[in-house]
Amino acid sequence: MTARTSPEAAREIPEATVARLPVYLRALTSLTEAGTATCSSEELAAAAGVNSAKLRKDLSYLGSYGTRGVGYDVEYLRYQIAREIGVTQDWPVVIVGIGNLGHALANYSGFRSRGFRVVALLDADASRHGELVAGVAVRPFDDLAAIVRDNDVAIGVIATPAPAAQDVADRMVEAGISSILNFAPGVLSVPEGVDVRKVDLSIELQILAYHEQRKAQQARPDGSVDEVPVPLVEQGLVDQGRVS
Amino acid sequence: MTARTSPEAAREIPEATVARLPVYLRALTSLTEAGTATCSSEELAAAAGVNSAKLRKDLSYLGSYGTRGVGYDVEYLRYQIAREIGVTQDWPVVIVGIGNLGHALANYSGFRSRGFRVVALLDADASRHGELVAGVAVRPFDDLAAIVRDNDVAIGVIATPAPAAQDVADRMVEAGISSILNFAPGVLSVPEGVDVRKVDLSIELQILAYHEQRKAQQARPDGSVDEVPVPLVEQGLVDQGRVS
DNA sequence: AGGAGTTTGTGAACGCGAGAACAAAATCTG
DNA sequence: CAGATTTTGTTCTCGCGTTCACAAACTCCT
Numbered sequence A, B: 001m002t003a004r005t006s007p008e009a010a011r012e013i014p015e016a017t018v019a020r021l022p023v024y025l026r027a028l029t030s031l032t033e034a035g036t037a038t039c040s041s042e043e044l045a046a047a048a049g050v051n052s053a054k055l056r057k058d059l060s061y062l063g064s065y066g067t068r069g070v071g072y073d074v075e076y077l078r079y080q081i082a083r084e085i086g087v088t089q090d091w092p093v094v095i096v097g098i099g100n101l102g103h104a105l106a107n108y109s110g111f112r113s114r115g116f117r118v119v120a121l122l123d124a125d126a127s128r129h130g131e132l133v134a135g136v137a138v139r140p141f142d143d144l145a146a147i148v149r150d151n152d153v154a155i156g157v158i159a160t161p162a163p164a165a166q167d168v169a170d171r172m173v174e175a176g177i178s179s180i181l182n183f184a185p186g187v188l189s190v191p192e193g194v195d196v197r198k199v200d201l202s203i204e205l206q207i208l209a210y211h212e213q214r215k216a217q218q219a220r221p222d223g224s225v226d227e228v229p230v231p232l233v234e235q236g237l238v239d240q241g242r243v244s
Numbered sequence C: 001a002g003g004a005g006t007t008t009g010t011g012a013a014c015g016c017g018a019g020a021a022c023a024a025a026a027t028c029t030g
Numbered sequence D: 001c002a003g004a005t006t007t008t009g010t011t012c013t014c015g016c017g018t019t020c021a022c023a024a025a026c027t028c029c030t
Helices: A015-033 A041-048 A052-062 A074-085 A100-107 A141-151 A162-175 A201-218 B015-033 B041-048 B052-060 B074-085 B100-107 B141-151 B162-175 B201-218
Strands: A071-073 A091-096 A116-123 A136-140 A155-158 A179-182 A195-198 B071-073 B091-096 B116-123 B136-140 B155-158 B179-182 B195-198
Touching: A015 A041, A015 A052, A015 A074, A015 B201, A041 A052, A041 A071, A052 A074, A071 A074, A074 B201, A091 A100, A091 A141, A091 B201, A100 A116, A100 B100, A116 A141, A116 B201, A136 A141, A141 A162, A155 A162, A155 B201, A162 A179, A179 B201, A195 B201, A201 B015, A201 B074, A201 B091, A201 B116, A201 B155, A201 B179, A201 B195, B015 B041, B015 B052, B015 B074, B041 B052, B041 B071, B071 B074, B091 B100, B091 B141, B100 B116, B116 B141, B136 B141, B141 B162, B155 B162, B162 B179
Parallel strands: A091 A116, A091 A155, A116 A136, A155 A179, A179 A195, B091 B116, B091 B155, B116 B136, B155 B179, B179 B195
Antiparallel strands: none
């Protein structure tokens, strides 16, 4: 692949766009599987669930990969996005905490198929060591540093209970990991230069609950609330019933 | 006052704020467990991992629950936020798709402790029916409508493989569910008035990979790119037409 | 009681992202 | 080959969310 990137083009892709690129990638994969060779921004936007103007603008940050009057070559665009995200290379990943969630993650096929390779599963519980999960043996947490060094691991996944998360994060950073995906609730503190993304299952449900509650209140606009003796009555109404 | 006055006084809480309220809730719970009775916006902001000005502005949408010169009563504020989100009541939830991820979700204690009660686990695979997961029996997917009706379920969780997701969503909506948390990849299409939130594990990793790649390139600003012979794990990603 | 010290709540400035609208570039048609 | 048609890439405008900065309000101390 043309290793000649323009001398520090330094294209700064907006964070909101970066978050959508994987969605486009997935949509393009669907189109490929459906046998589509070419698509317009309208089609792709529909498949990705976004506005076509937004899609075009997002893609414009990567370069001009479309043809006016024609559209995009599905295969070509897919490769360009994959390259931009970095999933044309193989990313070794370690997962720490092999409880229910860790199991699910280790078995999740979406990782491998998207360029992520689980090179190690770690758990502090010695009774789990040696157990095979998705073909990978569970090893002691203390092996972390050696594993990271030997496999050049940059990305770590934390799936431990909350109390252990900060300690695991510290050890990961110490071992040289610079990107962390955290499933444990709570806030992680990490040094400058380390990226953390958090996924909190119960937060998502709570956001849904909020909107659900509003809908229920709206359907009953007499101001009556379920119980809540507390003053400060608020009547929920108005609502742009779309959460994204 | 406030009883049946102008209803347009209803406070419209910004979406970004709604998404942070559960984080504050969690932070307040931590403070309570640590025995803290009162806290300043600085302390709470630190515990929640946000800027204190943002925290104060967020809270101001709920009302004036603090005391100037003093701070917030932890217990009181926690109740107010919980009430606003709606987690003072009990939300029945159904989970569809009891694979690895469904298992993990069913066992996730964070749901119950935050006002969500898993009333049913559904799976299309008959060989799983009757199996107990986290004390709840797995039942046929066709029981959905009856379960939703009998338990007044408003929230559904989809943890099936991607191809089944849209069908499950359709059936959920038909059964009367109006909020969906979707773990399956791909875009769900639902009617107006139904909220969908998506959690995509591989997308989070891809976002991390993008930033990780940037860090690597930045450390080596000569424009060189890693060798990348591109074995491309996924199906034919290969021959990208040509690079102009 | 009054002044000093805190800390909240909010008005205002600012920056980023979303969407509309349009010009540029390619194909198609006669 | 010229004009009509299609669709991209980009510019412009608007609204939302973040952050700053400060007045208001409360406590504490003398």
